[in-house]
Amino acid sequence: WVVILPTLLIVNCTLLNYNLSSMTNSVIFWHRRDLRVSDNIGLSKAYQHSSKLVGLFCLDTDILNQDNVAPARITYMLGCLQDLRESYQQLGGQLLIFQGNPTQIIPQVADALKVDCVFWNNDVEPYSKKRDNQVIEALQERGIHSQTYWDQLLHAPGDILTKSNNAPYKVYTPFWRSWLKEEKANIAQALGKLESLSEEEINTVKNLGIIDLPTAKDLGYSWDAPLILEPGETAAKEQLNYFCDSLIYNYQEQRNYPGINGTSTLSPAFKFGVIGIREVWQATLSAYENTYSDEARENIQTWQQEIAWREFYQHCMYFFPELATGPYRQEFKDFSWDNNEQHFQAWCEGKTGYPIVDAAMRQLNETGWMHNRCRMIVASFLTKDLIINWQWGEKYFMQKLIDGDLSANNGGWQWSASSGMDPKPLRIFNPASQAQKYDPDGEYIRLWVPEISSLDTEYLVTGKIPPLEAHSCGYLQPIVDHKQQQREFKERYKQIKN
Numbered sequence: 001w002v003v004i005l006p007t008l009l010i011v012n013c014t015l016l017n018y019n020l021s022s023m024t025n026s027v028i029f030w031h032r033r034d035l036r037v038s039d040n041i042g043l044s045k046a047y048q049h050s051s052k053l054v055g056l057f058c059l060d061t062d063i064l065n066q067d068n069v070a071p072a073r074i075t076y077m078l079g080c081l082q083d084l085r086e087s088y089q090q091l092g093g094q095l096l097i098f099q100g101n102p103t104q105i106i107p108q109v110a111d112a113l114k115v116d117c118v119f120w121n122n123d124v125e126p127y128s129k130k131r132d133n134q135v136i137e138a139l140q141e142r143g144i145h146s147q148t149y150w151d152q153l154l155h156a157p158g159d160i161l162t163k164s165n166n167a168p169y170k171v172y173t174p175f176w177r178s179w180l181k182e183e184k185a186n187i188a189q190a191l192g193k194l195e196s197l198s199e200e201e202i203n204t205v206k207n208l209g210i211i212d213l214p215t216a217k218d219l220g221y222s223w224d225a226p227l228i229l230e231p232g233e234t235a236a237k238e239q240l241n242y243f244c245d246s247l248i249y250n251y252q253e254q255r256n257y258p259g260i261n262g263t264s265t266l267s268p269a270f271k272f273g274v275i276g277i278r279e280v281w282q283a284t285l286s287a288y289e290n291t292y293s294d295e296a297r298e299n300i301q302t303w304q305q306e307i308a309w310r311e312f313y314q315h316c317m318y319f320f321p322e323l324a325t326g327p328y329r330q331e332f333k334d335f336s337w338d339n340n341e342q343h344f345q346a347w348c349e350g351k352t353g354y355p356i357v358d359a360a361m362r363q364l365n366e367t368g369w370m371h372n373r374c375r376m377i378v379a380s381f382l383t384k385d386l387i388i389n390w391q392w393g394e395k396y397f398m399q400k401l402i403d404g405d406l407s408a409n410n411g412g413w414q415w416s417a418s419s420g421m422d423p424k425p426l427r428i429f430n431p432a433s434q435a436q437k438y439d440p441d442g443e444y445i446r447l448w449v450p451e452i453s454s455l456d457t458e459y460l461v462t463g464k465i466p467p468l469e470a471h472s473c474g475y476l477q478p479i480v481d482h483k484q485q486q487r488e489f490k491e492r493y494k495q496i497k498n
Ligand code: FAD
Pocket: 255, 263, 264, 265, 266, 267, 268, 270, 271, 306, 307, 309, 310, 311, 313, 370, 371, 372, 373, 375, 376, 379, 397, 401, 403, 404, 405, 406, 408, 409, 410, 411, 412, 413, 416
């Protein structure tokens, strides 16, 4: 005992010292696509390490300088940052905002603040993966640790693999089945009070690129229209609760009608991680518990399937980063697109002479958002009626969408163009039958193409507006013939298949 006891005491003291020191040293949490304080795995882990935690966001100049930044998206993001900054203040801490190159700024700030460790949540995009590796290396060179977590998905890439050969899924339905079976994590532990940085500490990082939160205008963007979703955590949670208390029970059918408010409109919150995915999952489980109707439960599961689509496309992007720059099916590299500039312009402006297509494109241009049914219609129209490379449409969507997201957008475009992983069946949407089925009263068309709003519904949904009537409304004749173009597309598709 005389020999053992001091040894035990030493061991205990060492543990105690470690715990104490780890609780007093400061840490940085680097926010990227997780602009919230609740249900945030990386942030929660950082807080468990130390309550002297400072939040950091870096407006990445490389991203801002790209030509695919949507004014609506940047406006929403800045609003979310404002909300996040207030959340930090309420907890007694700070969110520091920088502008520049994160691979330089993060290590410099970490060094200047003498932090123990920088924490963040992983991302699947090729650009983010490369940038994060550079940050990890630069931190290592300075002797600073980094800790990263998967937060934005219920199941991280690698968690859902095929049973037969442990490979990533390339087809959605079997992915969904495996995904659903896996146990989902609980909501991440909430943060308590934060210790704030001293004035001296803030002064040491002031000259490293710290900025006041800019407006979209300061960054060269202008967006005055109302956003489909108010920025910030509170608004996202309210919308989630509203959706899960009501619309979710009729989602399966209602989600198809662009004239109806039948979907969650949470996509901007998902894009920027303004809502925690575990919280979303819990909300669907509560909705499930609140009904005994099998039909209502089926509706809830249909919405859960959309959450799984989002995860499927993110897994695909993670494992097949080449998706970001071209068609998944190599034979599509040789597809003979028409790429008619005037047709493309007409599509962008909502002036194709196809009312449902024009309504959708105008909704996008005016609100920064488009209903999913219409995204499929206009994507099919661009690729299969106008025979224009899907990458043109993909980029235009990124330049406009409030929820523009590489994985979901690329997935949607490659699905529509038939260039992606799951090309069967060859999907060609007929704009007229889509409008007849999903906008039967022409309500949506009337809203977005007001110059034809007084015409008969039949004209609006079939798109067969007599030339004289169209002319007197100032509306155009269709720029291409759907049937003819469909035949043409199939012919060219046969050539690449052979
Ligand atoms: P809900 O119907 O309420 O669905 C809930 C959530 O599930 C959505 O917010 C979204 O995060 C996810 N989701 C739903 N459908 C899909 C899908 N097909 N693929 C991936 N995730 C999905 N979604 C984006 O978030 N960003 C994009 O840039 C994007 N581009 C698209 C481009 C094309 C050509 C197509 C066909 C679809 C695209 N989508 C994109 C998917 C889908 O249209 C939107 O997610 C949906 O319309 C957003 O509205 P909501 O939030 O009301 O969706």
